[in-house]
Amino acid sequence: MQPSAYTRYLMIASVALALPTAFAAKPAPSCSQNYTDLQAHKVVAPRPYEFKLVRDAEGNITVDVAAFRKELNEGIAAHNAALVGKDAKRLPPPKTLRVYVDNVLQGEMNISAKDFKAKLLPNEQYSVRLEALSADGRVLERTEHRLLEKTHIRAVNPASYEGEATLMVKSPLDASLGIDSEMPGVVQKIGRSKIVFVWKDPKDPRVLSLKGDIDFRTEHGGVGKETSYTATTAERKARGEPPLRFSKDDVFVKVDAAFNENSFLWDDMFTCLHVMSFNPGLCRSTVEFWLNVQKHHSQGLGDIPREVLKSNGTSFNIFETVHLGQTLPNGSYTNPNIMGDVVEALVDQTGLHADNRKLVEQVLESMEGYGKWMDEHRAVKDKNGKPMGYWISDLGSGMDNIGRAPGDDFTKVGYVDELARRIELEKSSARLNARLGNFEKMRKHEARAKELDKMLNTNYWSKEKGFYYDLVPGKDGKLVRQEDMPTVGGFWPLLSRSASPAQMKQISQLWNTAETFGGDFPVRSLPPVMDKLRPGSFYPKGGYWRGGNWAPTDIVKALGEERAGRPDLAAATINKKLAADTHISNEEVKKGGSKTVYETIGTDEAGKPIPGVQVEPDGRVHQTRKDFVGWGGTPHTFGKLRNSIGIRPVSPYAGPEKDRKKWIDAITKNPLFSNSTYFGQSPHAALPEQQKLFAEGFLEINPPFTLNDKPAEFSNYNFGGQAIGMKFENAGERNGNKLVRITIDAEGPLDVNLAYNDLKLVGEEHHEVVKLGSASPIVKVKTNAGGKKVVELELSPVK
Numbered sequence: 001m002q003p004s005a006y007t008r009y010l011m012i013a014s015v016a017l018a019l020p021t022a023f024a025a026k027p028a029p030s031c032s033q034n035y036t037d038l039q040a041h042k043v044v045a046p047r048p049y050e051f052k053l054v055r056d057a058e059g060n061i062t063v064d065v066a067a068f069r070k071e072l073n074e075g076i077a078a079h080n081a082a083l084v085g086k087d088a089k090r091l092p093p094p095k096t097l098r099v100y101v102d103n104v105l106q107g108e109m110n111i112s113a114k115d116f117k118a119k120l121l122p123n124e125q126y127s128v129r130l131e132a133l134s135a136d137g138r139v140l141e142r143t144e145h146r147l148l149e150k151t152h153i154r155a156v157n158p159a160s161y162e163g164e165a166t167l168m169v170k171s172p173l174d175a176s177l178g179i180d181s182e183m184p185g186v187v188q189k190i191g192r193s194k195i196v197f198v199w200k201d202p203k204d205p206r207v208l209s210l211k212g213d214i215d216f217r218t219e220h221g222g223v224g225k226e227t228s229y230t231a232t233t234a235e236r237k238a239r240g241e242p243p244l245r246f247s248k249d250d251v252f253v254k255v256d257a258a259f260n261e262n263s264f265l266w267d268d269m270f271t272c273l274h275v276m277s278f279n280p281g282l283c284r285s286t287v288e289f290w291l292n293v294q295k296h297h298s299q300g301l302g303d304i305p306r307e308v309l310k311s312n313g314t315s316f317n318i319f320e321t322v323h324l325g326q327t328l329p330n331g332s333y334t335n336p337n338i339m340g341d342v343v344e345a346l347v348d349q350t351g352l353h354a355d356n357r358k359l360v361e362q363v364l365e366s367m368e369g370y371g372k373w374m375d376e377h378r379a380v381k382d383k384n385g386k387p388m389g390y391w392i393s394d395l396g397s398g399m400d401n402i403g404r405a406p407g408d409d410f411t412k413v414g415y416v417d418e419l420a421r422r423i424e425l426e427k428s429s430a431r432l433n434a435r436l437g438n439f440e441k442m443r444k445h446e447a448r449a450k451e452l453d454k455m456l457n458t459n460y461w462s463k464e465k466g467f468y469y470d471l472v473p474g475k476d477g478k479l480v481r482q483e484d485m486p487t488v489g490g491f492w493p494l495l496s497r498s499a500s501p502a503q504m505k506q507i508s509q510l511w512n513t514a515e516t517f518g519g520d521f522p523v524r525s526l527p528p529v530m531d532k533l534r535p536g537s538f539y540p541k542g543g544y545w546r547g548g549n550w551a552p553t554d555i556v557k558a559l560g561e562e563r564a565g566r567p568d569l570a571a572a573t574i575n576k577k578l579a580a581d582t583h584i585s586n587e588e589v590k591k592g593g594s595k596t597v598y599e600t601i602g603t604d605e606a607g608k609p610i611p612g613v614q615v616e617p618d619g620r621v622h623q624t625r626k627d628f629v630g631w632g633g634t635p636h637t638f639g640k641l642r643n644s645i646g647i648r649p650v651s652p653y654a655g656p657e658k659d660r661k662k663w664i665d666a667i668t669k670n671p672l673f674s675n676s677t678y679f680g681q682s683p684h685a686a687l688p689e690q691q692k693l694f695a696e697g698f699l700e701i702n703p704p705f706t707l708n709d710k711p712a713e714f715s716n717y718n719f720g721g722q723a724i725g726m727k728f729e730n731a732g733e734r735n736g737n738k739l740v741r742i743t744i745d746a747e748g749p750l751d752v753n754l755a756y757n758d759l760k761l762v763g764e765e766h767h768e769v770v771k772l773g774s775a776s777p778i779v780k781v782k783t784n785a786g787g788k789k790v791v792e793l794e795l796s797p798v799k
Contacts (some may be wrong), residue, residue: 048143048323049075051130055148059122063099063130065115072132072141079324091325092134094141100129103314125150125261127309127316142322144330149260154310156253158192160218165716165723167278169640172710177575180582184640186595187633188278191271194258194629195282197229197251198289198310206244211235215243218253225281226253254286258630261310265290265335266398270552270631272342273638280350280718284359287343291362294369301377302369306335306396329377331393331410336421340367340428341495341559344651345638351697351720352435352654360432371425380414383477388459389414390422394545398552402487402525402545403537406472414471414479416460417489423452424496427672434666434673437655446672453498460493466506468493484533488517488525488553494560497674501769504564512569521603522549522577523557542602542612542624549601549612551577551631558643565675565769567646568761571704574639580609581636588626597632599624645712646704649719650677652697660695678702678757681772683796693778698753701728704761707740715745722746728756731792738774738795743788750783756793772798 049071052064072094080090097111099118106118111132120126127145134140166185174181197216199207212233221227229251230243255275257267268290272283294304297313305315317333343363347356380389393410394402397417405413430445460468462481468490474480490511493499499507512518516527525545530538542548554577561570585595600612601624612624641647653663667673668680677700684690699719703712707730715725725745732739740756760773776793783789 046323046326046328048141048321048328051143051146053128053146053148055120055122057122059120059124061118061120061126061128061148063116063128065097065109065111065113068130068132069094069097069111075324076140091140092136092138094132095135096133098131098133100131101126102309102311103127103129104312120148123150125311129318131322138325139322140325142318142320144318144321144332145316147260147262147316151260153194153196153256153258153261154214155193155216155256156195156197157215157217158195160220161192161195163220164188164192164279167637167717168713168715168725169637169645170713171575171640171645171705172708172712173575173644173705177579178582179575179578180585180595183578183582183585183595183597183636186585187274187597187629187636190596190627191255191275191629191633194256195253196256196263196310197253198263198313199251200249200292202312204250206246210244217243226285229253248285252285252289252292253282254289255282256630258628262307262316263289263310264307265304265337266306266552267631269338269342270555270634271629273345273555274629274631274634275637276342276346276349276718277637277641278716278718278723280346283342283346284356287339287346287359287363290339291366294366302366302371302373303334303377304337304366304370305333329411331391332395334378334392334396336392336398336417337367337370337425338421339363340425340432344428344431345649347432347435348649348651348697349719352652357436357654360436364429364432367425367429371422371429374422374425378418380412380471380479382479387455388479389416389455389471390418391415392418397489399487399489399525399545401543404470404482404485404487404489406482412473414460415489416456416468416470417492419452419456419460420468420492420496420498423449423456423493423498426452427496430672434663435651435654437653437659437663439655439659439662439666442666442672446670449672453496456493456498457500457503461503463506466503466510468499486511486516486527486529486533488523488557491517491523491553491557491560494564495556497563497671499564501565504566505768508561508566508569517557520576521607521609522554522580522601523573524549525553539614540603541610542600542614544600544612544614544624547602548624549577549580550599551597551633551635554635555639558639562643563675567643567675567702567704567759567770570643571646574635574643577635578640578644583609584611596626597628597636598626599628599630599632641714641717643704645714646702647714647717648677648700648702650679650694650698650700653695660691664691664694675769678759678772678775679755679778681798682755682757682775682777683798684775684777687777690778693753693780696753698755698778701742701754701756702759703728704759706761707758720752722748722750722752724750724752734792734794737797740776740793740795741790742793743790744781745788746783747786749785750781750789752782753778753780755779756795758795774798 051068055061076091094111097109099107099116126148129145130143131139132141167188169184170181210233214231214233216231218226219228229246232243255268255271257264268286272286276283293308293313299319307316318330319333321328321330374390378390379387380391382388391411391413392415394404426445426449430442433441462483467486469481469483471479472482515529517523524547526538526547539547558570558573581597588596598611601609602612604610614622616622667676679685679694711727711729713727716723727743729741731741755778756776757772758774760771762768774795774797776795781789
């Protein structure tokens with residue numbers, strides 16, 4: 001990590017903010033690594049040599065073999081010199097160099113060559129890596145890929161989605177909080193140009209015949225359901241040839257990070273949550289794409305690469321690199337795996353029909369394999385060989401430059417968020433099995449999750465600090481909490497439902513201040529208090545993951561707070577993000593631009609939100625990208641619906657009817673499902689007809705605000721295969737009970753179960769789990785034709 005390249009700024013210049021008790025006037029804990037020493041420490045984990053690569057305007061690439069050979073030979077000489085007098089094998093000189101392009105061997109030559117040249121297409125993206133071998137075929141050096149990047153991505157023609165209905169979500173608090181109610185539609189529109197297509201067989205003659213830019217379009221039927229595809233080029237049009245037709249057997253149409261011609265697991269899953277609200281089929285296709293990657297382009301161990309080439313589906317990050325004959329595990333090979341949570345949200349919203357049930361079974365198999373791979377290849381153990389957690393790298397964790405591993409030796413760090421994700425693999429598997437009626441399998445995964453929860457809370461939780469921390473090697477080799485490095489990763493145990501109510505109370509008291517992860521600005525990757533814990537490590541303007549705010553972590557924190565029983569905090573987390581994005585978007589409009597969202601954001605000298613800024617080591621200022629949809633849209637669609645106005649779909653049950661009570665007991669009483677629904681607290685829960693409607697699945701409305709004179713509303717939300725709109729407003733009282741009027745709008749026949757809950761909202765100073773105040777029964781709203789339907793729901797108080 002480099003010293004700060006920024007001028008130090010206060011987040012809010014006019015206010016002196018006191019540190020919470022956990023930080024006040026206390027020295028860094030003795031078990032922690034000293035940050036100043038780390039700054040000066042030049043020895044880092046070994047990594048392969050880099051190489052020089054250039055491409056000219058015609059597409060010709062040149063690899064500087066001579067420079068790479070010189071560095072490699074010097075490294076081998078130094079390595080061998082250090083072995084003098086020791087019983088160890090010396091490294092032989094390199095003999096052969098192999099050059100791979102997109103993981104396909106492009107050429108092999110004697111390493112004495114000056115350079116390697118190859119002709120590639122000028123306007124395409126390629127990944128190049130090298131392997132140096134000795135005369136006996138031993139790999140001495142295997143590099144990571146160098147990317148010849150193409151940022152103009154190959155996307156579906158946006159005209160394919162021109163007829164798509166626009167999602168609208170309005171909260172009665174929008175105006176008072178400074179939130180632009182139009183942003184859900186804005187991000188939906190931006191994202192239409194970032195939907196991509198990936199050929200399942202790039203060698204299909206039809207695909208090979210498409211030269212140059214491809215005009216790829218989707219054809220739709222039903223509620224946004226894609227039925228077929230067409231592709232053509234300028235050349236085909238000039239010859240008067242019709243577009244070629246393709247089916248789902250030929251191509252994946254999926255969401256994308258929209259960085260370049262690679263796909264990223266973490267980015268795609270969070271973007272799935274964004275599009276799910278209005279185009280769940282696009283999310284489903286994206287999950288199927290990654291299942292295909294795991295099946296055909298992994299190591300076959302249950303792993304899923306973090307970043308794959310759209311050209312052929314192979315991994316951009318090498319599974320294992322080699323440096324001076326030593327095989328090195330690559331922590332950047334994988335990404336956070338939240339596929340289970342995404343699929344749970346998908347089936348809650350769209351049901352457990354035959355296709356979704358098949359998808360669930362595939363994802364269960366996928367998570368089983370991935371968990372076993374983590375146990376066998378990513379476990380962190382103490383000096384006695386006892387498992388203590390899981391490692392990844394900062395890049396692999398999604399937090400690219402955050403600096404969590406001392407000396408960059410990530411294999412010895414227990415990443416708290418990675419352990420929480422391992423727990424969530426088990427818990428998500430348990431919950432999905434319960435939905436299918438597989439209660440024995442649910443209990444098996446639940447038992448494993450309890451073991452991991454104990455590991456997490458015994459080792460990663462600091463009762464004194466009230467937070468979760470990574471584990472790093474201490475002075476005696478014992479793994480200790482890195483308590484001078486609180487990161488946003490400490491909120492992942494909320495997502496995995498691993499924190500007790502008492503732990504959640506401490507987190508909400510100590511870590512929602514302006515000096516930590518609270519204040520008016522949305523959650524940062526690192527808190528401002530880092531300036532006291534590790535001077536020079538925090539960047540108010542963003543610094544990428546050194547203080548910037550990121551949409552995925554807003555979603556993680558909000559969902560975690562919801563699962564911990566604090567929907568009020570979850571709403572605040574999302575609303576602060578929406579307000580900050582609105583402020584930045586409005587500034588863009590003032591400058592003559594369009595409404596937008598950015599990849600990451602920070603604050604200026606006055607504490608106002610700005611697009612994230614990063615200063616490179618050479619002094620160049622990098623401002624992050626706008627129109628970042630991608631997952632930049634997720635807080636404005638998924639987050640606003642679920643957390644800002646409280647729209648929560650509750651899954652149907654697809655198991656044997658005789659076990660329906662087991663399902664109801666599981667989802668309302670088992671900690672695996674904690675705070676998934678308020679039905680267990682409802683005064684109507686014991687009624688047989690209510691339990692029947694509950695098992696069919698329903699839309700639960702839990703506003704995290706008091707409904708007064710202004711309504712909340714949404715439109716074109718895809719629930720159960722139906723695009724619906726809804727407005728709910730205060731209708732006074734009936735029989736001394738609150739009355740809520742709900743107007744439902746649908747273009748076609750309607751069949752939806754819904755219930756309205758009034759929550760006992762508490763102020764943040766109470767830090768208590770939110771309870772149900774009063775509730776309507778679940779009602780079935782069914783019509784044979786489109787149009788509006790008005791229902792009035794009387795809320796019975798909880799006794």
